[in-house]
Amino acid sequence: MLDNLEFNNWCRQQDLSQAGQAIIEEIRSSNPSRRVTGARKNVCGSYPSRKMGCTIQFESHHNELARIYELEHDPCVLEYYDQPPAIELVYQSKSGRKNRHQYTPDFFIIRTDSAFWEECKTELELNKLNELNPNRYCKNSDGKWHCPPGEEYAHGHGLDFHVWSDALINWNFQQNLIWLLDYFGYSSEIIDETEQSLIVNTVNNHLGMTLTELLKNEEINPDVLYWLIATDKLYVELNKVKLSQPETVFVFINQNVALSYEHLNSIESTTQTSNQILLQIAVGTNIYWDGESWEIVNTGTTTTGLLRADGKLIELPNLAFTALIDTGKIVGDKTTQTSNIKISRWLQLNIR
Secondary structure (H helix, E strand, O other): OOHHHHHHHHHHHOOHHHHHHHHHHHHHHHHOOOOOOOOOOHHHHHHHHOOEEEEEEEEEOOOOHHHHHHHHOOEEEEEEEOOOOEEEEEEOOOOOOOOEEEEOOEEEEOOOOOOOOOOOHHHHHHHHHHHHOOOOOOOOOOOOOEEEEHHHHOOOOOOOOEEHHHHHHHHHHHHHHHHHHHHHHOOOHHHHHHHHHHHHHHHOOOOOHHHHHHHOOOOHHHHHHHHHHHHHOOOOOOOOOHHHHHOOOOOEOOOHHHHHHEEEEHHHHHHHHHHOEEOOOOOOOEEEOOOOEEEEEEOOOEEEEEEEEOOOOEEEEEHHHHHHHHHEEEEEOOOOOOOOOOHHHHHHHHOO
């Protein structure tokens, strides 16, 4: 959670009005405006949030709880509150009669770049509500569900209103969170530092190791390994893979290394299928870009320096430079092209 200084700085960054800031301050200082209750097909409950330091209510085990899992583990979500104070919705009924009433959204969410109320519904519920009154819930041309009266109220205070459908649930991610659930509560004080270092060094020294390979290592403690993944000290693409299928799970030291590994594999795949000649990245290499000759004069950790024949010097971010090579916009002459790219050099350019 944000302290008062961090919250005030965040408000300034968002350029919030005094009224908008006052609304958020009220939400942050208030208890949930109502207690949730279950229905015939829903199981309600409370989730112990480490991020918020309190329990968060949910009305549905399969919808709102799934959303809570995502909010809890999304690094861009700074705070989130269940059952915030009611807001007023004004809209026309299907018959044209004006409706005005108080309404309690499921959540109020503060992200690094925005703040908004959010209502969680199943896709089935939203379709039924849309048939009853499209002025209350509707799906726009962007393919997303909207609540126009909620948005109107929120925009009037410099905030926003979102509708979250269960169609947005990533069940891979949900299953992985459940798999790691026990490890979220582990204190770092009870995790042996020597065992941590062994695993981290192993992953760092062996690019592209699978979870199966790590688990087969008798020196590695599986609980420590899963704890490192749960606490983001090791990176796994939890949105795409299943921890229950460890042979398909690649473990990396961080996300940048994972992205570089994925990009490198895509380059190798393209090379194998198209027999494309790749450019060796090294100081002194001559290249052609946009019809002009350039010489590589520096290969730094974040940028690559290029010198044109007329003496003009420019620096390109390494990701932009490699993208221009991949798309064929930068090519080498016959004396500098090679069928083998220096993988170690490529990694140095992209993962630091």
